[in-house]
Amino acid sequence: MTLYHFVGIKGAGMSSLAQIMHDMGHSVQGSDIENTVFTEVALRNKGIKILPFDVENVQEGMTMIAGNAFPDTHPEIAKAYELGIEVKRYHIFLGEFMSQYTSVAVTGAHGKTSTTGLLSHVMNGDKKTSFLIGDGTGMGMPDSSYFAFEACEYRRHFLSYYPDYAIMTNIDFDHPDYFKDLQDVTNAFQEMANNVRKGIVAWGNDTELKKIQADVPIYFYGFENDNDIYAENIETSSKGTTFDVYFKEGKKHIGTFTTPMYGDHHVLNALAVIAVCHLEKLDIENIREALLTFGGVKRRFSESYHANQILIDDYAHHPREINATIESARKKYPENEVIAVFQPHTFSRTETFLNEFAESLNRADKVYLCDIFGSIREQQGELTIYDLKDLVENSDLINEETVSQLNKHTNGVILFMGAGDIQKIQKAYVSTLTV
Incomplete structure (x- = not known):
């Protein structure tokens, strides 16, 4: 059995991926700083070994997954190259892993983690779905039909992925240590759009997302009825936020849904998730029930x-x-x-x-x-x-x-x-x- 060694295992994405590989029955360990990080709780709960950084962790026969924050000169990574051990960067390995599923990438400058958490929870209400969330949560389910994952735009890492669907929540200028300006960010998302195989679900009020072109259909969502999928009759109560969902074609009423969350952005997240489920012809009653029980993700409200x-x-x-x-x-x-x-x-x-x-x-x-x-x-x-x-x-x-x-x-x-x-x-x- 291959031993997977994660360099920087406490990173949010790395922690999630390590849990997935563990759930799939693989032998997993990792190394990181000794300071306590919230992502390590889930790792320890699953019995995944966390080691301090040390070149002695590197042994022949293992496969190394290297966190993107660590250069090739990091002692453990350098040792792996010296021994001829296979080293794969996080985003490269993840891109290869997801090819066995119908995959849904969630990307955007903001809202990725909350939307990925919601997507994985809701889809699991109807079909078995493995998932990787950027809050350090990951689960690998044998015989999964779908894979829902968070796709980060930083350093264009998401270009390693070729998902069936992509939810694009928004485009905004961030990570100024890498991106030059807003146009540079938009260009990266355009490149990502070129990788999508079936369809893109994008927020219709984002002027930059409106510029995106693709060889697959783009479905815009929002509150205005000129979007492909939109919400009307939004009401807030002690139970959360209730709204009606329509598809533009024939103003088809998909259903009335309630999210236990508050705020317009949570309704938008739900719309994007419902759109993907509708496109994949999942059972809407199961989707409605699952949405009601979503408890949020780590470190999001x-x-x-x-x-x-x-x-x-x-x-x-x-x-x-x-x-x-x-x-x-x-x-x-x-x-x-x-x-x-x-x-x-x-x-x-x-x-x-x-x-x-x-x-x-x-x-x-x-x-x-x-x-x-x-x-x-x-x-x-x-x-x-x-x-x-x-x-x-x-x-x-x-x-x-x-x-x-x-x-x-x-x-x-x-x-x-x-x-x-x-x-x-x-x-x-x-x-x-x-x-």
Whole structure:
């Protein structure tokens, strides 16, 4: 039996893929930093061995899956090449793996993880579906009919995939350390569209997605009835959000659906998922029932409760994502004060979108800012958190030692947002409540 060794196994995609291979009956292990990362919980629960980085981990006969954050000069990867061991990059291996299924890629600048989580949950309501989600969740099901996966545009890695369908949630300028500008991002998505085999489901209100051309049908979704699939009669209640879904051809009423989520972006995500299920002729009653039971994905509006406060952990790290998280909080808890605790992720992103971050954060009633969190590729930059603080109207700084200032927001919905280690701030705050 081949042993698969994952270099950087705690990475969100790597963790998910390692779980899939384990579920398929393969022998799996991996290496990474020793700091605790939320993705490792699922790995340990499945009994997957996590080792510290060490060249002694590399043994002849294994196949190495290398995380994209690590260069060929990484000691373990270099050792593998020296021994003549097969080394495959994450995106290359994933592209080969999915070829055995009817595959659905979910891509876009924002909303990939939430939509992939919803897609995998809903499709499993009718057909056995293996899945890879960018929150570190993966499941491989023997005899699966479908494979739902998150496809990241960063460094054009998604061009290694040739899916049957692609859901494209939006196109936006992000990852300024790689992409030159918005046009460069759009060009990447156009290249991705050329790889799709059956059909593309794309958000109809995105001007950049409207430019995409493909040799397969493009089905646009949204709230306006000039889209191919659209939602009408949207109502919010204590159960979530209910809406009618129509297909443009003959204004065919697909059905009335309810998602337990709040906010326009969640309705749009559901529309995209329903569109794929409809195109694949899945049982709509099963799809409707599955949608009702979706509980969300890790680090996307994950709620906990302490006294009268609602604490929400969310991965939002781009201005548009912050807007969506604040909107969800206001719709679900209209009577509560909305407090944003935000940790910017990467210096280049913070600098590029400095004004946009300020504009988004100003939608909250009060803002607390953490120091900028770097990345493996980018440890420092010229600007500091004070550059953002100067632009956010009602803001203060916060860290693990000063979290008690959140206590005064007795009826607050406190949003802990960021892609770094913002969870340590939330953990430190919760510890003050339990002393």
